[in-house]
Amino acid sequence: MPDRRTVLRQLALTLPGLLFAGTSLRASPRLLKPRRLRPGSIVGLINPAGATFHRRDVDFTRETLEALGLKAVEGEHLLSRYGYLAGRDEERAADVNTLFGDPSVDALLAVRGGWGCSRILPLLDYDAIGDNPKILVGYSDITALLLAIHARTGLVTFHGPDGISTWNDFSVSYFRRILFEAEPVSMENPSGRGEQLARWDDRVETITGGRARGPLLGGNLSVLAAMVGSPYLPEWEGTILFLEDVGEDIYRVDRMLTQLKLAGILGQVSGFVFGKCTRCGPGAGYGSLTLPEVFADHIAPLGIPAWYGAMIGHIKDKFTVPLGVTAEIDADRGAISLAESAVL
Numbered sequence: 001m002p003d004r005r006t007v008l009r010q011l012a013l014t015l016p017g018l019l020f021a022g023t024s025l026r027a028s029p030r031l032l033k034p035r036r037l038r039p040g041s042i043v044g045l046i047n048p049a050g051a052t053f054h055r056r057d058v059d060f061t062r063e064t065l066e067a068l069g070l071k072a073v074e075g076e077h078l079l080s081r082y083g084y085l086a087g088r089d090e091e092r093a094a095d096v097n098t099l100f101g102d103p104s105v106d107a108l109l110a111v112r113g114g115w116g117c118s119r120i121l122p123l124l125d126y127d128a129i130g131d132n133p134k135i136l137v138g139y140s141d142i143t144a145l146l147l148a149i150h151a152r153t154g155l156v157t158f159h160g161p162d163g164i165s166t167w168n169d170f171s172v173s174y175f176r177r178i179l180f181e182a183e184p185v186s187m188e189n190p191s192g193r194g195e196q197l198a199r200w201d202d203r204v205e206t207i208t209g210g211r212a213r214g215p216l217l218g219g220n221l222s223v224l225a226a227m228v229g230s231p232y233l234p235e236w237e238g239t240i241l242f243l244e245d246v247g248e249d250i251y252r253v254d255r256m257l258t259q260l261k262l263a264g265i266l267g268q269v270s271g272f273v274f275g276k277c278t279r280c281g282p283g284a285g286y287g288s289l290t291l292p293e294v295f296a297d298h299i300a301p302l303g304i305p306a307w308y309g310a311m312i313g314h315i316k317d318k319f320t321v322p323l324g325v326t327a328e329i330d331a332d333r334g335a336i337s338l339a340e341s342a343v344l
Contacts, residue, residue, distance in 0.1 A: 029154030036343040039069040041106040044099035047086035050114015061163030093123035111163035113140030126152040143219030148232035160320035170317040184338040204334030210305035212271030218242035225256040236268040244275035244313030275312025305331035
């Protein structure tokens with residue numbers, strides 16, 4: 001029988017992995033798919049994070065949805081403001097809860113990101129959301145909602161355009177194929193080289209070649225790293241982790257990936273995809289690592305299929321990526337292929 005010191009040492013080695021892997025120490029809920037969008041579907045507009053200071057942002061979002069054949073309804077507090085937030089926490093959470101509970105509403109779309117979603121996570125009615133599964137779309141700070149709602153309910157959520165994003169042909173194509181047509185798409189970067197003799201933009205940079213299969217999970221790196229240790233993250237074992245960010249110095253990306261590694265998340269995933277890190281330069285002065293060097297330090301040693309440069313992030317051309325749906329990635333080609341539809 002082991003002595004007290006041995007038992008305590010074993011607990012010290014085991015508990016950090018349990019407590020800081022971002023899980024709630026409970027069984028994951030079953031996968032719950034929302035119904036697809038159809039012409040005439042009603043989309044509820046929410047601002048769960050930063051304030052919208054101009055009515056034109058809402059008008060643009062509404063007109064975009066109308067061009068897609070959809071109808072928009074506004075959350076009661078859509079244009080509220082509390083400093084940089086779109087109203088107080090209780091107001092922003094109330095719009096999410098109310099629109100999920102409204103049987104006439106088919107989907108929820110965030111008008112914009114910013115900061116503030118994590119503040120409302122304890123105020124959401126996850127039981128009601130799970131009883132009324134609907135499409136939820138957004139990116140950037142909306143990552144907190146996408147991950148928490150999926151973790152607590154099993155609902156497939158969607159890392160895709162916000163209302164004020166660029167709704168061009170590329171982005172709309174994936175949005176339609178996934179959310180209207182329920183197509184298990186293969187997502188690949190644009191293949192054109194423009195006026196260049198060789199392709200320059202949107203290149204795929206392979207970290208480790210090969211293929212991997214698992215549920216897609218991820219979003220904005222800064223938001224995800226800030227949620228580590230909370231009870232609002234899903235299980236990571238065997239998943240495909242996708243990340244993106246904007247306006248971060250390289251050392252910050254290094255720090256956040258280190259946090260995911262120390263929390264035990266990176267060691268559990270079966271594949272890794274980094275999208276774009278927009279405006280993530282080395283900063284002034286000398287001696288900065290490059291982004292490829294950071295990936296070489298943190299991702300390559302995992303020995304899992306991995307690449308960066310996918311059309312995910314604060315960019316004009318965006319994939320719509322469903323969280324929770326099983327996919328296969330090809331790190332040599334830079335492709336994400338859904339193994340199933342994301343909506344019913």
